[in-house]
Amino acid sequence: xxxxxxxxxxxxxxxxxxxxxxxxxQNSAGGIDINLTxxxxxxxxxxxxxVIMDTLKNLGVTDAKLQVQDQGALDCTxxxxxxxAVHRASDSVSDIDWGELEEWNV
Amino acid sequence: xxxxxxxxxxxxxxxxxxxxxxxxxxxxxxxxxxxxLGVFEKERCIATGAVFGNVIKCVAVCREYMGxxxxxxxxxxxxxxxxxxxxxxxxxxxPNTGESFAKLGYQEIVKLDDQLIFMExxxxxxxxxxxYISDQAQNNSRQxxxxxxxxxxxxxxxxxxxxxxxxxxxVYVFVVSxxxxxxxxxxxxxxxxxxxxHLDNVVVLETGPYxxxxxxxxxxxxxxxxxxxxxxxxxxxxxxxxxxxxxxxxTHRYVGQxxxxxxxxxxxQQMKKVFGNDLTLIVLERKKISGQAISASLVRDLWRERxxxxxxxxxxxxxxxxxxxxxxxxx
Amino acid sequence: MERLxxxxxxxxxxxxxxxxxxxxYGADSIMFDLxxxxxxxxxxxSRFLIxxxxxxxxxxxxxxxxxxxALNAGGQDDIEAMVRAGIDAIRxxxxxxxxxxxDVEAIIAxxxxxCGREAGSTKIFAAVEGPLGVLNALDIATASERIIxxxxxxxxxxxxxxTRRYPERNSEEIFFARSMIVHAARAAGIAAVDTVxxxxxxxxxxxxxxxxxxQLGFDGKSxxxxxxxxxxxxxxxxxxxxxxxxxxxxxAIEEAEAKGSGVIALNGKMIDKPIVxxxxxxxxxxxxxxxxxxxxEIEW
Numbered sequence: 001x002x003x004x005x006x007x008x009x010x011x012x013x014x015x016x017x018x019x020x021x022x023x024x025x026q027n028s029a030g031g032i033d034i035n036l037t038x039x040x041x042x043x044x045x046x047x048x049x050x051v052i053m054d055t056l057k058n059l060g061v062t063d064a065k066l067q068v069q070d071q072g073a074l075d076c077t078x079x080x081x082x083x084x085a086v087h088r089a090s091d092s093v094s095d096i097d098w099g100e101l102e103e104w105n106v
Numbered sequence: 107x108x109x110x111x112x113x114x115x116x117x118x119x120x121x122x123x124x125x126x127x128x129x130x131x132x133x134x135x136x137x138x139x140x141x142x143l144g145v146f147e148k149e150r151c152i153a154t155g156a157v158f159g160n161v162i163k164c165v166a167v168c169r170e171y172m173g174x175x176x177x178x179x180x181x182x183x184x185x186x187x188x189x190x191x192x193x194x195x196x197x198x199x200x201p202n203t204g205e206s207f208a209k210l211g212y213q214e215i216v217k218l219d220d221q222l223i224f225m226e227x228x229x230x231x232x233x234x235x236x237x238y239i240s241d242q243a244q245n246n247s248r249q250x251x252x253x254x255x256x257x258x259x260x261x262x263x264x265x266x267x268x269x270x271x272x273x274x275x276x277v278y279v280f281v282v283s284x285x286x287x288x289x290x291x292x293x294x295x296x297x298x299x300x301x302x303x304h305l306d307n308v309v310v311l312e313t314g315p316y317x318x319x320x321x322x323x324x325x326x327x328x329x330x331x332x333x334x335x336x337x338x339x340x341x342x343x344x345x346x347x348x349x350x351x352x353x354x355x356x357t358h359r360y361v362g363q364x365x366x367x368x369x370x371x372x373x374x375q376q377m378k379k380v381f382g383n384d385l386t387l388i389v390l391e392r393k394k395i396s397g398q399a400i401s402a403s404l405v406r407d408l409w410r411e412r413x414x415x416x417x418x419x420x421x422x423x424x425x426x427x428x429x430x431x432x433x434x435x436x437x
Numbered sequence: 438m439e440r441l442x443x444x445x446x447x448x449x450x451x452x453x454x455x456x457x458x459x460x461x462y463g464a465d466s467i468m469f470d471l472x473x474x475x476x477x478x479x480x481x482x483s484r485f486l487i488x489x490x491x492x493x494x495x496x497x498x499x500x501x502x503x504x505x506x507a508l509n510a511g512g513q514d515d516i517e518a519m520v521r522a523g524i525d526a527i528r529x530x531x532x533x534x535x536x537x538x539x540d541v542e543a544i545i546a547x548x549x550x551x552c553g554r555e556a557g558s559t560k561i562f563a564a565v566e567g568p569l570g571v572l573n574a575l576d577i578a579t580a581s582e583r584i585i586x587x588x589x590x591x592x593x594x595x596x597x598x599x600t601r602r603y604p605e606r607n608s609e610e611i612f613f614a615r616s617m618i619v620h621a622a623r624a625a626g627i628a629a630v631d632t633v634x635x636x637x638x639x640x641x642x643x644x645x646x647x648x649x650x651x652q653l654g655f656d657g658k659s660x661x662x663x664x665x666x667x668x669x670x671x672x673x674x675x676x677x678x679x680x681x682x683x684x685x686x687x688x689a690i691e692e693a694e695a696k697g698s699g700v701i702a703l704n705g706k707m708i709d710k711p712i713v714x715x716x717x718x719x720x721x722x723x724x725x726x727x728x729x730x731x732x733x734e735i736e737w
Contacts, residue, residue: 012482012485013453013482014451014453016452016453016454017454018453018454018457019453019454020453073453074453074457074493074494075493076489076490076492076493076494077453077456077457077486077489077490079489079493080482080485080486080488080489080490081482081485081486083485083489084481084482084485084486087481087485088481088482093481096514096517096518098514098517098518098521098551098552099551099552102521102552105489105492
């Protein structure tokens with residue numbers, strides 16, 4: 001599994017309806033820390049966090065801090081934006097390992 | 107809906123579109139802007155926003171389109187510009203719109219009455235900054251705080267810090283991080299540290315983006331007759347009093363008197379007003395050499411004239427060596 | 438029978454809301470765009486977005502395509518992602534020569550192998566957007582087994598031709614290009630799709646333009662706004678008379694089969710293959726438009 005390490009801030013997504021904006025950066029305290037703002041926090045807050053955490057785990061990211069603005073995004077959108085933000089943060093955009101992504105991304 | 111750049115400084119039609127929208131929203135046009143965007147519905151410009159460094163300003167939306175979609179589209183595009191070069195994004199807005207920006211991920215840093223709020227979107231932002239500075243808090247009674255640009259660090263600055271050091275248990279010197287000064291931040295910070303290392307109760311810190319400056323401050327928010335400097339000073343003072351001082355246990359703020367700078371005078375006045383009885387403002391007279399007050403601008407003038415002899419009398423050793431090394435100028 | 442492609446809707450791959458709702462608009466084909474509608478800065482994020490969406494969401498019977506970037510501008514990653522995601526076809530922009538098709542095909546084949554997708558299952562749709570491509574239309578249309586259709590991108594084409602669009606003058610400026618493309622499509626046995634109509638408020642002109650291309654023999658038209666779909670569909674919806682004739686043809690065939698006769702005749706005239714195909718097509722279009730249903734018996 002390719003371990004992605006966050007070197008710099010990565011941003012992906014928009015503030016538009018049905019989308020989610022994710023900012024990811026290093027976490028000096030270690031571990032994963034997610035700060036979430038969502039219009040559907042009550043019903044889906046937990047689910048959104050779970051999707052992000054699972055995706056980070058699959059990408060091999062162990063330490064990161066995230067600022068997430070959700071506007072009612074579907075799970076697949078959350079996964080996509082997380083993958084994109086991590087690639088930008090770990091500087092792997094020009095070097096995407098599709099086979100590796102496919103291994104866990106059913 | 108489409109988003110296009112408005113070339114307000116080059117095209118009359120774009121300037122007209124921009125100023126009309128701002129006018130309707132009760133906002134004035136600003137010179138301190140880098141990129142201005144317009145949201146278009148068919149041929150009509152229905153919203154606008156501008157970027158200056160890492161600050162989003164001059165956001166105005168046509169009344170009929172005040173729903174989430176337009177603002178979301180506008181903010182997404184403005185943020186893209188900011189995040190290209192910076193990690194954190196700042197915003198000034200009227201308190202009544204603060205809620206909608208909170209939904210977009212902005213957190214309030216400081217509020218000024220009903221006039222305006224200063225907000226931030228960041229992963230490692232203000233709370234991390236507060237951790238950084240509080241980690242260095244000495245937990246003493248009677249502690250002083252100073253904010254200096256130190257462009258460069260002079261004997262005048264040193265005098266201020268020495269006085270504070272003598273009169274207080276601990277001193278926190280905040281060096282302005284914003285890099286719009288002649289001497290780059292890293293060098294300014296270094297010279298400050300060198301200039302105070304003989305004092306064992308002084309801690310040198312960075313201000314980060316949390317000391318409002320004239321360049322980022324949105325004077326357009328104010329009524330025509332209101333002085334931008336006064337409101338900016340109030341905002342700065344409020345931030346210091348309500349968010350910085352408590353975390354550090356600062357009881358006294360030291361500033362130098364500035365007989366020739368109206369801006370600094372206004373600042374000092376506003377600080378006194380805002381601090382009230384909660385925080386003591388100490389205004390010290392400037393240190394003089396041969397009857398002349400030492401100021402960084404004087405040093406810079408002499409620097410331009412390459413007058414090392416005169417400079418030597420006004421700055422501590424480390425600063426002198428730096429200037430000598432960069433006598434031709436700072437690249 | 439060949440699937441219907443009356444409308445091919447463009448969906449920018451950066452728009453999460455449109456991607457989510459793409460299948461609700463009723464287009465025959467959805468074309469996710471990673472090329473011209475996506476800014477350089479958003480190529481990578483949009484690619485991941487559409488990759489994840491096509492993988493996860495169910496687009497039903499709607500055909501899914503993705504317009505990829507040029508191979509030297511991210512196209513390779515686009516193809517890798519979308520073949521893996523399960524896209525129906527890759528749409529190649531600005532196709533000029535048969536070699537362009539072969540270059541893309543090589544990457545598709547390689548990716549199919551790598552990810553275990555059935556070889557040949559990813560189709561190709563060629564978009565011709567310039568004079569060279571127009572002149573090479575037949576070569577392009579026959580360059581690969583995977584090609585299912587060829588489309589005209591008129592905006593870039595007219596710019597290269599040093600003119601502009603004149604929809605109000607029956608689009609003479611793209612008549613030749615349209616002809617070449619529909620000829621190439623018919624000779625190669627693939628679909629022909631016309632260019633977008635960019636004025637989303639002028640439904641009358643859209644209708645006129647659609648009638649012209651239907652007359653020329655096109656299968657359908659590209660769409661940039663869902664509101665255009667019903668207009669285009671209605672132009673392709675057969676008239677009652679056409680439907681009746683088609684029904685008669687099909688009835689004649691049934692009769693002939695029942696009798697065991699090898700020759701099919703209707704009203705004394707022989708019905709050969711092209712007529713049958715046309716009849717089937719009419720009924721297919723009528724059914725899709727909801728104005729006809731197979732095997733409806735009359736209640737006595």
